[in-house]
Amino acid sequence: LISKAKNLEQIISGFSKEVTRLLNGDSSFIWIIQDKNPNLMKGYNLSKENISKISLKIEEELINKNIKISQTFSSSNIEQDYSIFLPEILKKEGVISLICSPVKADGKLIGIITVFSKKRKIWNNKENRIMNMLTEQIAAIMERMRYQKHLQESSIRDGLTGLYSRIYFLTRAQEEITICSRKKGCVSFLFCDIDRFKNYNRIEGYTEGDRLLCQTAKSIESSLRKEDTLCRYGGDEFVVLLPNTDPSQAERIAIRVNKDFMKAMEAKVSTHLLNLSIGIASYPIHSNTIEDILVKADRSMVFAKHSSMGKKVYIWNQWKAKVNETNFYEEDLLPEIINALAKTVNLKDGYTSEHAMHVAEQASLFAKSIGLGEKSIRIIKTASHLYDIGKLITPEYILNKPAPLNQEEWEIIKRNAENSIRIIKYIRGLENIIPVIREIRETWDGKGYPNGLSGEQISTEARLIALVDAYQALISNRPYRDKLRKEEAIKELQDEAGKKFDPKLVQDFLHILL
Structure with a gap:
């Protein structure tokens, strides 16, 4: 019964039938209190009209009048038993005797189970034990289902605000x-x-x-x-x-x-x-x-x-139409913001600022030489200045470490692109460089990060910047190595063509360098 049931309502329906059989009754009624939903009521061999009336009467007596049911009780003749508070309804069903047991969890009433008989019946100790056992089972099932629901809710809810995830x-x-x-x-x-x-x-x-x-x-x-x-x-x-x-x-x-x-x-x-x-x-x-x-x-x-x-x-289309508040913003103010951000990095890491300037200059010329449009060239120039601004968040000891980075330090470095995006994402006019910045550390063979993109899944702008960035880094002194000669740097790029870098871009770039 329990394994086949899909929800509490099906379990209660099955229980009402089974408890009637086990106690040799003629009908039964189960009433369950639910916190956020209407109380659940199920009857077996009772008319729908009387099931509703019994439920309403129980709610009136137990909840509104605060009548307590602390243990199993029974009656062999409901007409003569003044403790039974719904004889008129039961008489319409031909009920003469009943046995009733509370369903409790942590000492709190969460429901009742009642079995009815159309015979004058004295309920024995065995039948009392059966009722107690069944109410304990229902209580345990309900608690387990509540716990499972809580776990399910937790998996789709934000832990702080309680909103959906x-x-x-x-x-x-x-x-x-x-x-x-x-x-x-x-x-x-x-x-x-x-x-x-x-x-x-x-x-x-x-x-x-x-x-x-x-x-x-x-x-x-x-x-x-x-x-x-x-x-x-x-x-x-x-x-x-x-x-x-x-x-x-x-x-x-x-x-x-x-x-x-x-x-x-x-x-x-x-x-x-x-x-x-x-x-x-x-x-x-x-x-x-x-x-x-x-x-x-x-x-x-x-x-x-x-x-x-x-x-x-x-x-969306409203602000796109209004964006002309703004030739001033895009042509005058935004370049100043970009320049200020780039200079801010220089306060922490002079190499990054100077390196970014060289990359931006060479990458822009390279983009123009291979016929990229003005929009792509602007994106490349801006992204080249700002893709490493995330280093403002990176500890200085990692940036200037003279030895190879350990795994933990490398994971911090790998967050640089996302840190850069976190800094610039709220600056109007820089929205179009965010995807490029996110992709600069992706590689042609798909072994880069953060998303493992490969080949032409990576934007042309990001592939071009990555190539020029690598070249500029190779011909510069770094804390962990001396700069390479131009010929050595070119050899490195050739070795990585088709691995880290777009082989066609490497070919075009080397044509310019040579």
Whole structure:
């Protein structure tokens, strides 16, 4: 019975039939208290009408009047037994006698089992023991199922905020997109991020930072509809799935989410200048894949975070249309930001800054010589300046270690690309270099990191920068070795063609060098 049952309701149904048989009764009733769901009631050989009436009467007596049932009790004649509180209902079923036992867990009543007989029956000690044994079994099963449910919930919930996890969210989002594609509907996504959260964490401490994340989760959740799904996507980022919602509807919800956040965090907003930036993208209007939709929602959120117009909610195509606030930003301010970031690295590691400058210059000339377009050349130049900015987070003893790195140190170095992205991801105008920075340490043969991409899975810009970066490193002095002569460096590149590097790019590069 237990092994075949798929849920508690099936187990209770089977139990009600089995307990009737074991005690030679005519019918039975099982009533179970459930925390977040309606109480579960199952009857065997009872009419549906009387099952409902029995359940209502039990709830009235046990819960509303707080009548206690502490142990198994029985009656051989319910008409003469004044302790039985539902004789009129049972008489309609022809019941004359009954035996009733409480189901308990940790001393708390969680249900009752009652077996009825249409005969005048004196219930013996053996039948009392059977009832006690069955109630203990049901209690144990319920506790096990509750524990299994808790484990399942834990696997799809964020441990800090209690929101759904990223893995669950992506699964749920794909399900909704599948439904939406059949019904020709629309699904929207909100990508939310707390402005200046890192500063808040640094000033107030991580405990207060965690409290802020929990408060933010509660604030966003309270602003949503019942059918919406909220998850903590990572760090201070939250994502919302809005079924059957077009961009304009999503924008109204997002504005409400932002206003409620500002109201809930009023004291912190004034002290720490906190805000909630929200980007919106919708299926199928903005893309046909969940990955691309989230990227566009994220980029819209980044625009909202850095926009000078004071607006904190942007839809994907909306901010793209408004981006001309900004020839000034892209042509004047952004280059200054890039230059300032590159110089910041120089304060910690002079080699990295100078190396990046040489790589940017040579990689840009190389890209132009092989006919890449202006957009690719701009990406290559910018990414070359910033791909190693993550070294600001890397300990100096690792950067300047004169001996080979151990495994632990190497793992820290391998996080450099992600650290660089963490630093630049919120700078408007640098969104298009993020994929390139992530791929620079990938290799042609697929043995690189972080994702093991190979061949033309790696962008041309990343493959080109990796090649020029390696050459510049080979002809420079490093703490762990002296620089190589030009001929030695070229030999190294030739040896790694088809392994680390794109063989065609190596050939073109060497043609320039020679």
